[in-house]
Amino acid sequence: MNTNNRLIDFVAGMARLVAEEARSEDYLLAQATAMMKELVAVDDWLMDEMARPHAQYYQQHLLYGDPLDRFSVVSFVWGPGQQTPVHDHTVWGVIGMLRGAEYGQRYEMREHGLVATGPEERLEAGQVIAVSPAIGDIHRVRNAFDDAVSISIHAYGGNIGKIQRSVFETGTRVAKPFVSGYANTMTPNLWRSA
Numbered sequence: 542m543n544t545n546n547r548l549i550d551f552v553a554g555m556a557r558l559v560a561e562e563a564r565s566e567d568y569l570l571a572q573a574t575a576m577m578k579e580l581v582a583v584d585d586w587l588m589d590e591m592a593r594p595h596a597q598y599y600q601q602h603l604l605y606g607d608p609l610d611r612f613s614v615v616s617f618v619w620g621p622g623q624q625t626p627v628h629d630h631t632v633w634g635v636i637g638m639l640r641g642a643e644y645g646q647r648y649e650m651r652e653h654g655l656v657a658t659g660p661e662e663r664l665e666a667g668q669v670i671a672v673s674p675a676i677g678d679i680h681r682v683r684n685a686f687d688d689a690v691s692i693s694i695h696a697y698g699g700n701i702g703k704i705q706r707s708v709f710e711t712g713t714r715v716a717k718p719f720v721s722g723y724a725n726t727m728t729p730n731l732w733r734s735a
Contacts, residue, residue: 545586545588546586547580547583547585547586548580548586548587548604548605548614551576551577551579551580551614551696552605552614554576555573555576555607555612555614555696556607556611556612558572558573558576559607559611559612559698560611566633566673566675569633569698570633570635570671570673570676573633573635573671573696574635574669574671577635577636577637577669577694577696578637578667578669580637580694581637581638581639581666581667581668581669581694582667584639584640584666587616587639587692587694590602590725591604591616591618591725592616592618592640592690592692593618594618594619594620594621594623594690595618595620595724596620597620598620598623599617599618599619599620599623599624599625599684600616600617600618600724601615601616601617601701601702601721601722601723601724602615602616602617602618602723602724602725603615603702603723603725604616604694606700606702607700610699610700610703611698611699612696612697612698612699613696613697613699613700613701613702614694614695614696615694615695615696615697615701615702615723616639616692616693616694616695617682617692617693617694617695618690618691618692619641619643619683619684619690619691619692619693620684620690621684621686621687621688621689621690622683622684622686622687623683623684624681624682624683624684625681625682625683626681626708626709627648627655627679627680627681627708627709627710627711628679628680628681628706628707628708628709628719629674629678629679629706629707629709630672630673630674630678630697630701630704630706631674631678631699631704631705631706632673632674632697632698632699632701632704633671633672633673633674633675633697633698634671634672634673634695634696634697634698634701635669635670635671635672635695635696636664636669636670636671636672636693636694636695637667637668637669637693637694637695638664638665638666638667638668638669638691638692638693638694639666639692639693639694640666640690640691640692641666641684641685641686641689641690641691641692642663642664642665642666642684642685642686642691643663643664643682643683643684643685643691643693644661644662644663644664644682644683644685645661645662645664645670645680645681645682646661646662646680646681646682647659647662647677647679647680648679648680648681648709648711649677649679650679650709650714653714654711654712654713654714655679655709655710655711655712655713655714656711656712657711658677663685664693673698679709701721702720702721702722702723703720703722704720705718705719705720706718706719706720706721707719
C-alpha cells in the first residue's frame with residue numbers, strides 16, 4: 542500500500558466534511574477529530590521532507606491546502622526544547638500527535654490581561670485535541686522533550702499559513718498581528734504514484 546494513501550484519505554474526508562456547509566462547528570469538530578485520530582494512529586505515512594526539524598525553529602509544513610481555503614493540513618515539527626509564543630488561530634482546528642509528545646497551555650483573555658487557564662496538557666502519540674474561538678483558541682505549545690523531535694499534524698478551518706492571527710504577551714491585553722506562512726515552499730504532490 543502507498544502509505545501516502547492515509548493522508549489522501551484524510552484530505553478527501555475533510556473535503557467532504559467542509560462541503561457540508563450547514564453543519565454546526567460541534568459536528569465538524571467531532572468528525573474532524575475522529576478522522577484525525579485515524580490518521581495519527583499509524584506513523585508510516587509522513588514524507589521525510591515534512592518531518593525534518595530545524596536547529597532553531599519549529600517547522601510548519603503545508604501538507605495540503607484546499608484550493609478554496611476551506612481547510613489546510615499541516616505538520617508541525619518540534620526540535621528538542623522548541624516552543625511557540627502564545628498565539629491564537631481565529632478558526633477551528635484539530636491537532637493530532639503523530640510522534641513524540643507536546644505540552645499545550647491554554648490561555649484566556651480576561652479584563653486585566655491574558656492568563657493561563659488550568660494546567661499544561663500533555664498530548665501523546667495518537668491523541669487529538671481541538672481548538673476554536675468558541676471553545677478556546679489561545680495557547681502556547683512546546684515539545685515535551687529536550688532531547689528528541691516530536692511531530693504533530695494539524696487541520697484548520699482555513700489556510701492557516703495565510704490567516705492573520707495574533708501573538709500575545711501574558712498578563713497584558715497586547716496582541717501583535719502575524720501571518721505564519723510555511724517552512725516549505727512547495728506543497729507535496731499527494732497524488733503522485735508510489
